[in-house]
Amino acid sequence: MSLELELNKFPKRVNLKGGFSCELRPLRRTDEESLHAFFRMLPEKERMFIKHRVNEQPVIRDWCQNIDYARNLPIVGLADGKIVADATLHQQQGGWKRHVGRVSVLVLPEYRGRGLARALIHEIVEVARNIGLEHVEAEFMGDQEAAIKMFALMGFSNLLTLEDYVKDMQAIKHDYVLMGLQLKTDEEYAGMG
Template identity: 40%
Template sequence: MLAGFPKQVTLQTGTSVTIRPMVKEDAEKLHAFFCRVPRENRLFLRDDVSLREVIDSWAEELDYEKVLPLVAEVDDTIVADATLHRQKFGWTSHVGKVRLVVDVDYRGKGLGMLMVKELIDTARKAGLEILVAEIMGGQASSLSALKRLGFEKEAVFYNYVKDQTGEEHDLVVMMKNLQIEPAMVPF
């Protein structure tokens, strides 16, 4: 799953970015990245990433076969985090879940699309057949980007999840069938 990394990419703005797997030594930089994400955006994340111990536990428990965390770096600063989650055994061992967080200063520049494309390519190489993305309702730009990458809305669970303040939100489940040939996606 690590073949082809690190990878150099260039954003629409001309900025050079390195995409690579997270390593244990990234904990401090990853925590700093998540602390730069606006609080209103962090409310939509599964874990309270403002807590250093959350990031430290991720770093200590790295298992690329279970969760492949990719980070994007510009000048030694992490500007995005994308993860591919999978189960090696059981009835969903052919399914992967994707998650993505992009620094505010790098949104709308193609970085999120590039990161998800890397997860799609890695999932295909790993033999996964389906990718799932779970998005809180109201995140229109995320839903639109996933749709451009071939994900389709499969279900909406109304008032199903609560953000970190306890407010209820809809959960949108989007899926991508990896057995269908990828369409050309303009950047």
Template identity: 35%
Template structure:
């Protein structure tokens, strides 16, 4: 039986999930961006962000984010207890989106899943590292033990990025994904304990400035 006191503690932590935001962080090259939780008012900006992504970056996303109803449905059902969403803003434009997906109940309530996508002109500048650090930190704050990331076989850059963060490949599902062109692809499941991922990020000295300009 699950300890009621433990569950109460978990809910209390969730109640403080947005403390410390927004955060202003420097990327490589000195660009200053703001990272904060997604809000309903961001619907138009989020649509514009997804529409701006090149096809190669949308090819393996779970849903067709170019469809307005996909974004509208996500915004309408915002629930930080189920999905904790962060966006990065630069000059009133969303340039990155990262989410921590939770299972508040059931046998995987100690596990979260990380997903992220970054605008083409903001890739390879350290934004993914900032997102990852904040999401891992949030996961630990709310009592998660393990994080999972899913990467399609062709996403070699994403796989390397997650492995650099401490994720390791645990499974390969053959033909599990159909891309936007209908082609079947293998899906890699990467994971690790939150504490190990955090230690890996610390040891790799990721480019991170947690509160510049706050």
């Protein structure tokens, strides 16, 4: 199935815990202010784990103005018109890992514990499966225990742990953890019956 067909399935509204409902849709060019506000609202300590300098407006502007869903597909969660969560499917076009997607996810602290990350990862994994990727992986620093636990609950298994292998944005070393999930295509499911 094509990525375009997958994108046509959005926006979607999901009903989560405690009567909370959220709209999920791909990031748009016009989201720059909202996305920048989202990253500014993250605790400083957590921003250190992000691979980019997301508190800098030019970084966010570049992301919003050069959207290429085939390389990075950010699906944002919106509450009251504001971005409160983001999960991105990263793909390498060509190369050894062209059949492997990478997923990252972030939820604002006050919106956690309602199933939002779970809903976003579910959407990303479905897109990855439907466009024919064979695996999805997720990378963590060892301290991201909540995230590691959540991905394990969603079927991801530990592929690799390297002690003190990566550095956060303050150059402090952390363990590197790689988790992965093997995807089955619809055809393979049909064949299993």
